[in-house]
Amino acid sequence: MRFRGNKGEISQIRCKTAAKWLQFYLDGELSDTIVQQRVTYHLERCKNCGLEAETYTQIKTAISIHARDLDKRSIDRLSAFIESLD
Amino acid sequence: MLRSLRLARTLATESHSEGAAVSRGDFTDAIKPEIPLLLHAARGLTSASDVEDLVQETLSKAYRSWDRFDGRYLRAWLLTILRNTAINAGRKKRPVLGADAETFASEPDTSLGAKPDEMAVQSDFVATVRRALLELPEHYRSAVELVDMDGLSYQEAADSLGIPVGTMMSRLHRGRRRIRELLGDQGTFEGRRQ
Structure with a gap:
Protein backbone atom coordinates (compact mmCIF):
# COMPACT_ATOMS: atom_id res chain seq x y z
CA MET A 1 0.00 0.00 0.00
CA ARG A 2 1.25 3.47 -0.74
CA PHE A 3 1.10 6.95 0.68
CA ARG A 4 -1.47 9.26 -0.85
CA GLY A 5 -2.21 11.94 1.67
CA ASN A 6 -5.08 13.65 -0.15
CA LYS A 7 -6.75 16.40 1.79
CA GLY A 8 -9.46 15.06 4.07
CA GLU A 9 -8.38 11.48 3.54
CA ILE A 10 -6.33 9.33 5.85
CA SER A 11 -2.90 8.83 4.36
CA GLN A 12 -2.11 5.24 3.69
CA ILE A 13 1.06 3.70 4.96
CA ARG A 14 3.18 0.87 3.70
CA CYS A 15 3.20 -2.57 5.29
CA LYS A 16 6.72 -1.98 6.53
CA THR A 17 5.62 1.16 8.35
CA ALA A 18 2.55 -0.57 9.77
CA ALA A 19 4.75 -3.41 11.05
CA LYS A 20 7.04 -0.87 12.71
CA TRP A 21 4.13 0.61 14.67
CA LEU A 22 2.02 -2.52 15.16
CA GLN A 23 3.11 -3.55 18.66
CA PHE A 24 2.95 0.01 19.97
CA TYR A 25 -0.53 0.24 18.48
CA LEU A 26 -1.75 -2.99 20.08
CA ASP A 27 -0.31 -1.97 23.44
CA GLY A 28 -2.05 1.41 23.32
CA GLU A 29 1.31 3.13 23.37
CA LEU A 30 0.86 5.22 20.22
CA SER A 31 0.24 8.72 21.49
CA ASP A 32 0.04 10.26 18.03
CA THR A 33 -3.61 9.97 16.97
CA ILE A 34 -2.75 10.53 13.31
CA VAL A 35 -0.42 7.54 13.38
CA GLN A 36 -3.09 5.54 15.20
CA GLN A 37 -5.60 6.33 12.48
CA ARG A 38 -3.17 5.41 9.75
CA VAL A 39 -2.35 2.07 11.36
CA THR A 40 -6.05 1.34 11.90
CA TYR A 41 -6.81 2.24 8.30
CA HIS A 42 -4.03 0.03 7.04
CA LEU A 43 -4.95 -2.96 9.19
CA GLU A 44 -8.55 -2.78 8.03
CA ARG A 45 -7.55 -2.95 4.40
CA CYS A 46 -4.38 -5.05 4.27
CA LYS A 47 -5.13 -8.74 4.79
CA ASN A 48 -1.58 -9.75 5.70
CA CYS A 49 -1.07 -7.00 8.23
CA GLY A 50 -4.56 -7.57 9.62
CA LEU A 51 -3.68 -11.21 10.22
CA GLU A 52 -0.41 -10.19 11.81
CA ALA A 53 -2.30 -7.91 14.19
CA GLU A 54 -4.71 -10.71 14.98
CA THR A 55 -1.81 -13.03 15.69
CA TYR A 56 -0.19 -10.68 18.18
CA THR A 57 -3.53 -9.98 19.82
CA GLN A 58 -4.06 -13.70 20.31
CA ILE A 59 -0.59 -14.07 21.81
CA LYS A 60 -1.17 -11.16 24.19
CA THR A 61 -4.52 -12.60 25.25
CA ALA A 62 -3.10 -16.07 25.83
CA ILE A 63 -0.32 -14.67 27.99
CA SER A 64 -2.66 -12.43 29.97
CA ILE A 65 -4.83 -15.40 30.95
CA HIS A 66 -1.99 -16.72 33.04
CA ALA A 67 -1.98 -13.58 35.16
CA ARG A 68 -5.52 -14.26 36.34
CA ASP A 69 -4.76 -17.65 37.81
CA LEU A 70 -1.47 -16.72 39.46
CA ASP A 71 -1.11 -18.21 42.89
CA LYS A 72 -4.38 -17.22 44.51
CA ARG A 73 -3.25 -18.52 47.88
CA SER A 74 -0.31 -16.13 47.95
CA ILE A 75 -2.63 -13.28 47.11
CA ASP A 76 -4.96 -14.26 49.94
CA ARG A 77 -2.09 -14.48 52.44
CA LEU A 78 -0.65 -11.14 51.41
CA SER A 79 -4.08 -9.52 51.50
CA ALA A 80 -4.46 -10.77 55.05
CA PHE A 81 -1.03 -9.38 55.85
CA ILE A 82 -2.06 -5.93 54.63
CA GLU A 83 -5.17 -6.12 56.76
CA SER A 84 -3.03 -7.04 59.75
CA LEU A 85 -0.83 -3.94 59.49
CA ASP A 86 -1.97 -1.67 62.24
CA MET B 1 6.83 -16.94 55.30
CA LEU B 2 5.80 -16.83 58.94
CA ARG B 3 9.18 -15.54 60.03
CA SER B 4 9.05 -12.59 57.69
CA LEU B 5 5.36 -12.05 58.40
CA ARG B 6 6.15 -11.45 62.05
CA LEU B 7 9.18 -9.32 61.19
CA ALA B 8 7.32 -7.19 58.68
CA ARG B 9 4.40 -6.69 61.01
CA THR B 10 6.71 -5.64 63.80
CA LEU B 11 8.58 -3.18 61.59
CA ALA B 12 5.38 -1.67 60.27
CA THR B 13 3.84 -1.35 63.69
CA GLU B 14 6.96 0.23 65.19
CA SER B 15 7.09 2.80 62.45
CA HIS B 16 3.53 3.97 62.94
CA SER B 17 3.50 3.88 66.68
CA GLU B 18 5.25 7.24 66.51
CA GLY B 19 2.11 8.93 65.32
CA ALA B 20 2.50 9.23 61.58
CA ALA B 21 -0.88 10.10 60.10
CA VAL B 22 -1.46 7.32 57.65
CA SER B 23 -4.84 6.46 56.27
CA ARG B 24 -5.09 2.73 56.76
CA GLY B 25 -8.11 2.45 54.57
CA ASP B 26 -6.47 4.28 51.71
CA PHE B 27 -3.39 2.11 51.93
CA THR B 28 -5.33 -1.12 51.99
CA ASP B 29 -7.64 -0.08 49.16
CA ALA B 30 -4.80 1.14 46.99
CA ILE B 31 -2.30 -1.64 47.57
CA LYS B 32 -4.40 -4.78 47.58
CA PRO B 33 -5.16 -4.71 43.85
CA GLU B 34 -1.43 -4.48 43.15
CA ILE B 35 -0.51 -7.72 44.93
CA PRO B 36 -0.64 -9.86 41.76
CA LEU B 37 1.63 -7.40 40.03
CA LEU B 38 4.11 -7.45 42.91
CA LEU B 39 4.07 -11.23 43.04
CA HIS B 40 4.78 -11.47 39.40
CA ALA B 41 7.49 -8.84 39.37
CA ALA B 42 9.10 -10.53 42.36
CA ARG B 43 9.41 -13.76 40.39
CA GLY B 44 11.92 -12.01 38.20
CA LEU B 45 13.95 -10.82 41.17
CA THR B 46 14.31 -13.78 43.47
CA SER B 47 13.92 -17.52 43.80
CA ALA B 48 10.45 -19.06 43.68
CA SER B 49 10.56 -19.97 47.36
CA ASP B 50 11.36 -16.38 48.33
CA VAL B 51 8.79 -14.56 46.20
CA GLU B 52 6.12 -14.20 48.83
CA ASP B 53 8.56 -13.06 51.50
CA LEU B 54 9.97 -10.44 49.15
CA VAL B 55 6.51 -9.08 48.42
CA GLN B 56 5.67 -9.06 52.09
CA GLU B 57 8.75 -7.03 52.95
CA THR B 58 7.84 -4.68 50.13
CA LEU B 59 4.32 -4.23 51.50
CA PHE B 69 3.99 8.78 48.88
CA ASP B 70 2.89 11.67 46.67
CA GLY B 71 -0.08 9.82 45.22
CA ARG B 72 1.28 9.55 41.69
CA TYR B 73 2.53 6.52 39.81
CA LEU B 74 1.61 4.00 42.47
CA ARG B 75 2.85 1.02 40.49
CA ALA B 76 6.19 2.58 39.71
CA TRP B 77 6.56 3.50 43.39
CA LEU B 78 5.78 -0.03 44.55
CA LEU B 79 8.00 -1.64 41.96
CA THR B 80 10.88 0.61 42.96
CA ILE B 81 10.47 -0.47 46.59
CA LEU B 82 10.30 -4.08 45.47
CA ARG B 83 13.43 -3.85 43.38
CA ASN B 84 15.38 -2.00 46.07
CA THR B 85 14.28 -4.52 48.68
CA ALA B 86 15.51 -7.35 46.50
CA ILE B 87 18.81 -5.62 45.84
CA ASN B 88 19.40 -4.68 49.46
CA ALA B 89 18.74 -8.19 50.60
CA GLY B 90 21.18 -9.53 48.05
CA ARG B 91 18.55 -11.75 46.54
CA LYS B 92 19.47 -13.70 43.48
CA LYS B 93 17.35 -14.35 40.47
CA ARG B 94 16.03 -17.80 39.97
CA PRO B 95 18.20 -19.93 37.65
CA VAL B 96 15.62 -20.51 34.96
CA LEU B 97 12.21 -22.04 35.41
CA GLY B 98 11.52 -23.47 38.84
CA ALA B 99 8.01 -23.14 40.15
CA ASP B 100 6.90 -21.05 37.20
CA ALA B 101 7.36 -23.97 34.89
CA GLU B 102 4.97 -26.03 36.98
CA THR B 103 2.44 -23.25 36.98
CA PHE B 104 2.67 -22.75 33.25
CA ALA B 105 2.44 -26.45 32.60
CA SER B 106 -0.81 -26.74 34.51
CA GLU B 107 -4.13 -26.74 32.73
CA PRO B 108 -4.75 -23.30 31.31
CA ASP B 109 -7.76 -21.20 32.20
CA THR B 110 -9.74 -20.87 29.01
CA SER B 111 -11.75 -17.85 30.04
CA LEU B 112 -11.41 -16.13 26.70
CA GLY B 113 -15.12 -15.79 26.31
CA ALA B 114 -15.14 -18.72 23.96
CA LYS B 115 -18.01 -20.91 22.98
CA PRO B 116 -17.73 -24.41 24.41
CA ASP B 117 -16.77 -25.97 21.10
CA GLU B 118 -13.89 -23.49 20.73
CA MET B 119 -12.46 -24.01 24.19
CA ALA B 120 -10.42 -27.11 23.41
CA VAL B 121 -8.65 -25.34 20.56
CA GLN B 122 -8.07 -22.27 22.72
CA SER B 123 -6.77 -24.39 25.54
CA ASP B 124 -4.17 -25.92 23.25
CA PHE B 125 -3.25 -22.52 21.91
CA VAL B 126 -2.84 -20.97 25.35
CA ALA B 127 -0.67 -23.88 26.47
CA THR B 128 1.45 -23.57 23.33
CA VAL B 129 1.95 -19.85 23.87
CA ARG B 130 2.94 -20.48 27.48
CA ARG B 131 5.51 -23.03 26.43
CA ALA B 132 6.88 -20.60 23.85
CA LEU B 133 7.07 -17.91 26.53
CA LEU B 134 9.09 -20.24 28.74
CA GLU B 135 11.58 -20.78 25.95
CA LEU B 136 12.41 -17.08 25.77
CA PRO B 137 15.64 -15.77 27.26
CA GLU B 138 14.97 -14.33 30.71
CA HIS B 139 15.38 -10.68 29.71
CA TYR B 140 12.84 -11.01 26.89
CA ARG B 141 10.47 -13.01 29.01
CA SER B 142 10.43 -10.51 31.87
CA ALA B 143 9.52 -7.68 29.50
CA VAL B 144 6.71 -9.69 27.91
CA GLU B 145 5.33 -10.82 31.25
CA LEU B 146 5.26 -7.35 32.77
CA VAL B 147 3.35 -5.86 29.84
CA ASP B 148 1.14 -8.75 28.73
CA MET B 149 0.52 -10.49 32.04
CA ASP B 150 0.56 -7.55 34.42
CA GLY B 151 -0.73 -4.87 32.10
CA LEU B 152 2.06 -2.42 32.80
CA SER B 153 2.75 0.46 30.47
CA TYR B 154 6.12 0.53 28.74
CA GLN B 155 7.38 3.11 31.21
CA GLU B 156 6.14 1.15 34.23
CA ALA B 157 7.74 -2.03 32.95
CA ALA B 158 11.01 -0.21 32.32
CA ASP B 159 10.90 1.23 35.84
CA SER B 160 10.27 -2.16 37.37
CA LEU B 161 13.21 -3.67 35.52
CA GLY B 162 15.43 -0.68 36.13
CA ILE B 163 16.23 -0.24 32.46
CA PRO B 164 15.65 2.55 29.91
CA VAL B 165 12.23 2.44 28.26
CA GLY B 166 13.83 2.00 24.83
CA THR B 167 15.61 -1.11 26.00
CA MET B 168 12.39 -2.44 27.49
CA MET B 169 10.50 -1.87 24.24
CA SER B 170 13.18 -3.61 22.26
CA ARG B 171 13.10 -6.63 24.56
CA LEU B 172 9.31 -6.76 24.56
CA HIS B 173 8.93 -6.56 20.81
CA ARG B 174 11.72 -9.03 20.14
CA GLY B 175 10.31 -11.39 22.74
CA ARG B 176 6.90 -11.34 21.12
CA ARG B 177 8.37 -11.81 17.68
CA ARG B 178 10.28 -14.80 19.02
CA ILE B 179 7.06 -16.30 20.38
CA ARG B 180 5.36 -15.66 17.10
CA GLU B 181 8.20 -17.38 15.23
CA LEU B 182 8.13 -20.35 17.59
CA LEU B 183 4.39 -20.72 17.06
CA GLY B 184 4.84 -20.33 13.33
CA ASP B 185 7.47 -23.07 13.30
CA GLN B 186 4.94 -25.36 14.94
CA GLY B 187 2.23 -24.46 12.42
CA THR B 188 0.04 -23.12 15.21
CA PHE B 189 -1.39 -20.18 13.32
CA GLU B 190 -1.97 -21.99 10.08
CA GLY B 191 -4.30 -24.31 11.95
CA ARG B 192 -6.16 -21.47 13.63
CA ARG B 193 -6.58 -19.38 10.52
CA GLN B 194 -7.77 -22.23 8.31
Whole structure:
Protein backbone atom coordinates (compact mmCIF):
# COMPACT_ATOMS: atom_id res chain seq x y z
CA MET A 1 0.00 0.00 0.00
CA ARG A 2 1.25 3.47 -0.74
CA PHE A 3 1.10 6.95 0.68
CA ARG A 4 -1.47 9.26 -0.85
CA GLY A 5 -2.21 11.94 1.67
CA ASN A 6 -5.08 13.65 -0.15
CA LYS A 7 -6.75 16.40 1.79
CA GLY A 8 -9.46 15.06 4.07
CA GLU A 9 -8.38 11.48 3.54
CA ILE A 10 -6.33 9.33 5.85
CA SER A 11 -2.90 8.83 4.36
CA GLN A 12 -2.11 5.24 3.69
CA ILE A 13 1.06 3.70 4.96
CA ARG A 14 3.18 0.87 3.70
CA CYS A 15 3.20 -2.57 5.29
CA LYS A 16 6.72 -1.98 6.53
CA THR A 17 5.62 1.16 8.35
CA ALA A 18 2.55 -0.57 9.77
CA ALA A 19 4.75 -3.41 11.05
CA LYS A 20 7.04 -0.87 12.71
CA TRP A 21 4.13 0.61 14.67
CA LEU A 22 2.02 -2.52 15.16
CA GLN A 23 3.11 -3.55 18.66
CA PHE A 24 2.95 0.01 19.97
CA TYR A 25 -0.53 0.24 18.48
CA LEU A 26 -1.75 -2.99 20.08
CA ASP A 27 -0.31 -1.97 23.44
CA GLY A 28 -2.05 1.41 23.32
CA GLU A 29 1.31 3.13 23.37
CA LEU A 30 0.86 5.22 20.22
CA SER A 31 0.24 8.72 21.49
CA ASP A 32 0.04 10.26 18.03
CA THR A 33 -3.61 9.97 16.97
CA ILE A 34 -2.75 10.53 13.31
CA VAL A 35 -0.42 7.54 13.38
CA GLN A 36 -3.09 5.54 15.20
CA GLN A 37 -5.60 6.33 12.48
CA ARG A 38 -3.17 5.41 9.75
CA VAL A 39 -2.35 2.07 11.36
CA THR A 40 -6.05 1.34 11.90
CA TYR A 41 -6.81 2.24 8.30
CA HIS A 42 -4.03 0.03 7.04
CA LEU A 43 -4.95 -2.96 9.19
CA GLU A 44 -8.55 -2.78 8.03
CA ARG A 45 -7.55 -2.95 4.40
CA CYS A 46 -4.38 -5.05 4.27
CA LYS A 47 -5.13 -8.74 4.79
CA ASN A 48 -1.58 -9.75 5.70
CA CYS A 49 -1.07 -7.00 8.23
CA GLY A 50 -4.56 -7.57 9.62
CA LEU A 51 -3.68 -11.21 10.22
CA GLU A 52 -0.41 -10.19 11.81
CA ALA A 53 -2.30 -7.91 14.19
CA GLU A 54 -4.71 -10.71 14.98
CA THR A 55 -1.81 -13.03 15.69
CA TYR A 56 -0.19 -10.68 18.18
CA THR A 57 -3.53 -9.98 19.82
CA GLN A 58 -4.06 -13.70 20.31
CA ILE A 59 -0.59 -14.07 21.81
CA LYS A 60 -1.17 -11.16 24.19
CA THR A 61 -4.52 -12.60 25.25
CA ALA A 62 -3.10 -16.07 25.83
CA ILE A 63 -0.32 -14.67 27.99
CA SER A 64 -2.66 -12.43 29.97
CA ILE A 65 -4.83 -15.40 30.95
CA HIS A 66 -1.99 -16.72 33.04
CA ALA A 67 -1.98 -13.58 35.16
CA ARG A 68 -5.52 -14.26 36.34
CA ASP A 69 -4.76 -17.65 37.81
CA LEU A 70 -1.47 -16.72 39.46
CA ASP A 71 -1.11 -18.21 42.89
CA LYS A 72 -4.38 -17.22 44.51
CA ARG A 73 -3.25 -18.52 47.88
CA SER A 74 -0.31 -16.13 47.95
CA ILE A 75 -2.63 -13.28 47.11
CA ASP A 76 -4.96 -14.26 49.94
CA ARG A 77 -2.09 -14.48 52.44
CA LEU A 78 -0.65 -11.14 51.41
CA SER A 79 -4.08 -9.52 51.50
CA ALA A 80 -4.46 -10.77 55.05
CA PHE A 81 -1.03 -9.38 55.85
CA ILE A 82 -2.06 -5.93 54.63
CA GLU A 83 -5.17 -6.12 56.76
CA SER A 84 -3.03 -7.04 59.75
CA LEU A 85 -0.83 -3.94 59.49
CA ASP A 86 -1.97 -1.67 62.24
CA MET B 1 6.83 -16.94 55.30
CA LEU B 2 5.80 -16.83 58.94
CA ARG B 3 9.18 -15.54 60.03
CA SER B 4 9.05 -12.59 57.69
CA LEU B 5 5.36 -12.05 58.40
CA ARG B 6 6.15 -11.45 62.05
CA LEU B 7 9.18 -9.32 61.19
CA ALA B 8 7.32 -7.19 58.68
CA ARG B 9 4.40 -6.69 61.01
CA THR B 10 6.71 -5.64 63.80
CA LEU B 11 8.58 -3.18 61.59
CA ALA B 12 5.38 -1.67 60.27
CA THR B 13 3.84 -1.35 63.69
CA GLU B 14 6.96 0.23 65.19
CA SER B 15 7.09 2.80 62.45
CA HIS B 16 3.53 3.97 62.94
CA SER B 17 3.50 3.88 66.68
CA GLU B 18 5.25 7.24 66.51
CA GLY B 19 2.11 8.93 65.32
CA ALA B 20 2.50 9.23 61.58
CA ALA B 21 -0.88 10.10 60.10
CA VAL B 22 -1.46 7.32 57.65
CA SER B 23 -4.84 6.46 56.27
CA ARG B 24 -5.09 2.73 56.76
CA GLY B 25 -8.11 2.45 54.57
CA ASP B 26 -6.47 4.28 51.71
CA PHE B 27 -3.39 2.11 51.93
CA THR B 28 -5.33 -1.12 51.99
CA ASP B 29 -7.64 -0.08 49.16
CA ALA B 30 -4.80 1.14 46.99
CA ILE B 31 -2.30 -1.64 47.57
CA LYS B 32 -4.40 -4.78 47.58
CA PRO B 33 -5.16 -4.71 43.85
CA GLU B 34 -1.43 -4.48 43.15
CA ILE B 35 -0.51 -7.72 44.93
CA PRO B 36 -0.64 -9.86 41.76
CA LEU B 37 1.63 -7.40 40.03
CA LEU B 38 4.11 -7.45 42.91
CA LEU B 39 4.07 -11.23 43.04
CA HIS B 40 4.78 -11.47 39.40
CA ALA B 41 7.49 -8.84 39.37
CA ALA B 42 9.10 -10.53 42.36
CA ARG B 43 9.41 -13.76 40.39
CA GLY B 44 11.92 -12.01 38.20
CA LEU B 45 13.95 -10.82 41.17
CA THR B 46 14.31 -13.78 43.47
CA SER B 47 13.92 -17.52 43.80
CA ALA B 48 10.45 -19.06 43.68
CA SER B 49 10.56 -19.97 47.36
CA ASP B 50 11.36 -16.38 48.33
CA VAL B 51 8.79 -14.56 46.20
CA GLU B 52 6.12 -14.20 48.83
CA ASP B 53 8.56 -13.06 51.50
CA LEU B 54 9.97 -10.44 49.15
CA VAL B 55 6.51 -9.08 48.42
CA GLN B 56 5.67 -9.06 52.09
CA GLU B 57 8.75 -7.03 52.95
CA THR B 58 7.84 -4.68 50.13
CA LEU B 59 4.32 -4.23 51.50
CA SER B 60 5.70 -3.53 54.92
CA LYS B 61 8.09 -0.89 53.60
CA ALA B 62 5.35 0.62 51.49
CA TYR B 63 3.14 0.88 54.55
CA ARG B 64 5.84 2.62 56.51
CA SER B 65 6.44 5.05 53.63
CA TRP B 66 2.80 5.60 52.74
CA ASP B 67 2.65 9.03 54.36
CA ARG B 68 5.48 10.16 52.08
CA PHE B 69 3.99 8.78 48.88
CA ASP B 70 2.89 11.67 46.67
CA GLY B 71 -0.08 9.82 45.22
CA ARG B 72 1.28 9.55 41.69
CA TYR B 73 2.53 6.52 39.81
CA LEU B 74 1.61 4.00 42.47
CA ARG B 75 2.85 1.02 40.49
CA ALA B 76 6.19 2.58 39.71
CA TRP B 77 6.56 3.50 43.39
CA LEU B 78 5.78 -0.03 44.55
CA LEU B 79 8.00 -1.64 41.96
CA THR B 80 10.88 0.61 42.96
CA ILE B 81 10.47 -0.47 46.59
CA LEU B 82 10.30 -4.08 45.47
CA ARG B 83 13.43 -3.85 43.38
CA ASN B 84 15.38 -2.00 46.07
CA THR B 85 14.28 -4.52 48.68
CA ALA B 86 15.51 -7.35 46.50
CA ILE B 87 18.81 -5.62 45.84
CA ASN B 88 19.40 -4.68 49.46
CA ALA B 89 18.74 -8.19 50.60
CA GLY B 90 21.18 -9.53 48.05
CA ARG B 91 18.55 -11.75 46.54
CA LYS B 92 19.47 -13.70 43.48
CA LYS B 93 17.35 -14.35 40.47
CA ARG B 94 16.03 -17.80 39.97
CA PRO B 95 18.20 -19.93 37.65
CA VAL B 96 15.62 -20.51 34.96
CA LEU B 97 12.21 -22.04 35.41
CA GLY B 98 11.52 -23.47 38.84
CA ALA B 99 8.01 -23.14 40.15
CA ASP B 100 6.90 -21.05 37.20
CA ALA B 101 7.36 -23.97 34.89
CA GLU B 102 4.97 -26.03 36.98
CA THR B 103 2.44 -23.25 36.98
CA PHE B 104 2.67 -22.75 33.25
CA ALA B 105 2.44 -26.45 32.60
CA SER B 106 -0.81 -26.74 34.51
CA GLU B 107 -4.13 -26.74 32.73
CA PRO B 108 -4.75 -23.30 31.31
CA ASP B 109 -7.76 -21.20 32.20
CA THR B 110 -9.74 -20.87 29.01
CA SER B 111 -11.75 -17.85 30.04
CA LEU B 112 -11.41 -16.13 26.70
CA GLY B 113 -15.12 -15.79 26.31
CA ALA B 114 -15.14 -18.72 23.96
CA LYS B 115 -18.01 -20.91 22.98
CA PRO B 116 -17.73 -24.41 24.41
CA ASP B 117 -16.77 -25.97 21.10
CA GLU B 118 -13.89 -23.49 20.73
CA MET B 119 -12.46 -24.01 24.19
CA ALA B 120 -10.42 -27.11 23.41
CA VAL B 121 -8.65 -25.34 20.56
CA GLN B 122 -8.07 -22.27 22.72
CA SER B 123 -6.77 -24.39 25.54
CA ASP B 124 -4.17 -25.92 23.25
CA PHE B 125 -3.25 -22.52 21.91
CA VAL B 126 -2.84 -20.97 25.35
CA ALA B 127 -0.67 -23.88 26.47
CA THR B 128 1.45 -23.57 23.33
CA VAL B 129 1.95 -19.85 23.87
CA ARG B 130 2.94 -20.48 27.48
CA ARG B 131 5.51 -23.03 26.43
CA ALA B 132 6.88 -20.60 23.85
CA LEU B 133 7.07 -17.91 26.53
CA LEU B 134 9.09 -20.24 28.74
CA GLU B 135 11.58 -20.78 25.95
CA LEU B 136 12.41 -17.08 25.77
CA PRO B 137 15.64 -15.77 27.26
CA GLU B 138 14.97 -14.33 30.71
CA HIS B 139 15.38 -10.68 29.71
CA TYR B 140 12.84 -11.01 26.89
CA ARG B 141 10.47 -13.01 29.01
CA SER B 142 10.43 -10.51 31.87
CA ALA B 143 9.52 -7.68 29.50
CA VAL B 144 6.71 -9.69 27.91
CA GLU B 145 5.33 -10.82 31.25
CA LEU B 146 5.26 -7.35 32.77
CA VAL B 147 3.35 -5.86 29.84
CA ASP B 148 1.14 -8.75 28.73
CA MET B 149 0.52 -10.49 32.04
CA ASP B 150 0.56 -7.55 34.42
CA GLY B 151 -0.73 -4.87 32.10
CA LEU B 152 2.06 -2.42 32.80
CA SER B 153 2.75 0.46 30.47
CA TYR B 154 6.12 0.53 28.74
CA GLN B 155 7.38 3.11 31.21
CA GLU B 156 6.14 1.15 34.23
CA ALA B 157 7.74 -2.03 32.95
CA ALA B 158 11.01 -0.21 32.32
CA ASP B 159 10.90 1.23 35.84
CA SER B 160 10.27 -2.16 37.37
CA LEU B 161 13.21 -3.67 35.52
CA GLY B 162 15.43 -0.68 36.13
CA ILE B 163 16.23 -0.24 32.46
CA PRO B 164 15.65 2.55 29.91
CA VAL B 165 12.23 2.44 28.26
CA GLY B 166 13.83 2.00 24.83
CA THR B 167 15.61 -1.11 26.00
CA MET B 168 12.39 -2.44 27.49
CA MET B 169 10.50 -1.87 24.24
CA SER B 170 13.18 -3.61 22.26
CA ARG B 171 13.10 -6.63 24.56
CA LEU B 172 9.31 -6.76 24.56
CA HIS B 173 8.93 -6.56 20.81
CA ARG B 174 11.72 -9.03 20.14
CA GLY B 175 10.31 -11.39 22.74
CA ARG B 176 6.90 -11.34 21.12
CA ARG B 177 8.37 -11.81 17.68
CA ARG B 178 10.28 -14.80 19.02
CA ILE B 179 7.06 -16.30 20.38
CA ARG B 180 5.36 -15.66 17.10
CA GLU B 181 8.20 -17.38 15.23
CA LEU B 182 8.13 -20.35 17.59
CA LEU B 183 4.39 -20.72 17.06
CA GLY B 184 4.84 -20.33 13.33
CA ASP B 185 7.47 -23.07 13.30
CA GLN B 186 4.94 -25.36 14.94
CA GLY B 187 2.23 -24.46 12.42
CA THR B 188 0.04 -23.12 15.21
CA PHE B 189 -1.39 -20.18 13.32
CA GLU B 190 -1.97 -21.99 10.08
CA GLY B 191 -4.30 -24.31 11.95
CA ARG B 192 -6.16 -21.47 13.63
CA ARG B 193 -6.58 -19.38 10.52
CA GLN B 194 -7.77 -22.23 8.31
